[in-house]
Amino acid sequence: MTPEANAEVAALSAAAEAAQALAAFRSNYPSRSLEIEGVAWTYRVGGAGGRPVLLLPGLQGASEAAFELAEYFARTRRFIAPSYPAEATTMSALVRGSAAIMEAEGGGAVHVRGASLGGLVAQRLVRQAPQWVRSLILSHTGAPNPEAARTNCRVLTLLRLMPAGWVSVLMRTTSERALTPLTDARREFWRAANSELLREFTKRAVIARYLATVDFDRTSHFSASDLRSWPGRMLILEGDDDPLVDAPARAALRALYPQAQVHTFHGAGHAAAMADVPGYVGVIEGWLADGGD
Numbered sequence: 058m059t060p061e062a063n064a065e066v067a068a069l070s071a072a073a074e075a076a077q078a079l080a081a082f083r084s085n086y087p088s089r090s091l092e093i094e095g096v097a098w099t100y101r102v103g104g105a106g107g108r109p110v111l112l113l114p115g116l117q118g119a120s121e122a123a124f125e126l127a128e129y130f131a132r133t134r135r136f137i138a139p140s141y142p143a144e145a146t147t148m149s150a151l152v153r154g155s156a157a158i159m160e161a162e163g164g165g166a167v168h169v170r171g172a173s174l175g176g177l178v179a180q181r182l183v184r185q186a187p188q189w190v191r192s193l194i195l196s197h198t199g200a201p202n203p204e205a206a207r208t209n210c211r212v213l214t215l216l217r218l219m220p221a222g223w224v225s226v227l228m229r230t231t232s233e234r235a236l237t238p239l240t241d242a243r244r245e246f247w248r249a250a251n252s253e254l255l256r257e258f259t260k261r262a263v264i265a266r267y268l269a270t271v272d273f274d275r276t277s278h279f280s281a282s283d284l285r286s287w288p289g290r291m292l293i294l295e296g297d298d299d300p301l302v303d304a305p306a307r308a309a310l311r312a313l314y315p316q317a318q319v320h321t322f323h324g325a326g327h328a329a330a331m332a333d334v335p336g337y338v339g340v341i342e343g344w345l346a347d348g349g350d
Contacts (some may be wrong), residue, residue: 071245100139107134113175206274291317
């Protein structure tokens with residue numbers, strides 16, 4: 058077989074594997090629905106034993122985007138994986154919805170893992186509803202940044218002017234960039250998975266996520282001491298070559314949370330959770346075990 062033919066076979070195999078894995082996740086953990094302030098939220102739960110972990114998603118805002126992580130966590134503990142509705146355009150709305158889901162599931166305080174945009178939601182959640190947060194895991198995310206709000210306002214202007222098809226292409230291109238550091242096999246798997254997941258990532262939803270990000274950067278006024286009365290523990294997960302959270306942004310997050318333990322992934326960019334799921338989950342579970350959880 059030619060190299061081109063081998064590559065095509067590998068891509069087809071990865072696509073089939075991703076489709077099967079997503080279908081199994083959807084079947085094993087059916088979507089639940091909860092109306093919160095007149096808005097329908099959906100989420101998935103699964104696993105048993107151990108204190109639950111809340112998996113707050115990034116820009117895609119879909120519970121299914123964490124399907125591999127959820128499957129791994131389900132081996133040792135319960136997971137709760139919400140999706141963000143397009144109607145939620147502020148951080149407060151995302152926090153209230155996430156807190157309402159935790160209340161509905163009745164598990165008490167949980168371990169909150171927020172990745173990328175989810176890390177922004179997590180930082181507001183621990184301040185607005187600290188009673189629900191046993192520990193905080195901030196993965197590949199940043200601190201409030203007013204300059205980022207100005208940049209994202211310009212992005213919003215462009216997004217609103219773009220046809221929906223162009224917005225879809227932009228999101229696929231952004232997703233593809235994040236996959237660059239992965240091995241060939243992992244890249245093909247996630248390229249196929251994202252192709253499926255991004256079908257439901259509408260222009261309206263993209264705009265909602267950017268509005269919430271701008272709101273976070275404009276209205277979040279945090280300090281290194283404002284969680285002094287919160288008794289929980291914190292873990293920061295970062296990538297040493299993350300193109301979306303650069304070195305100054307990573308330093309700003311560490312300075313904001315001097316009490317946090319920091320783990321740095323090497324060579325995985327913004328996609329450490331996709332590059333090595335067992336390794337990524339192992340870091341979190343090891344840290345939780347050190348704290349008695």
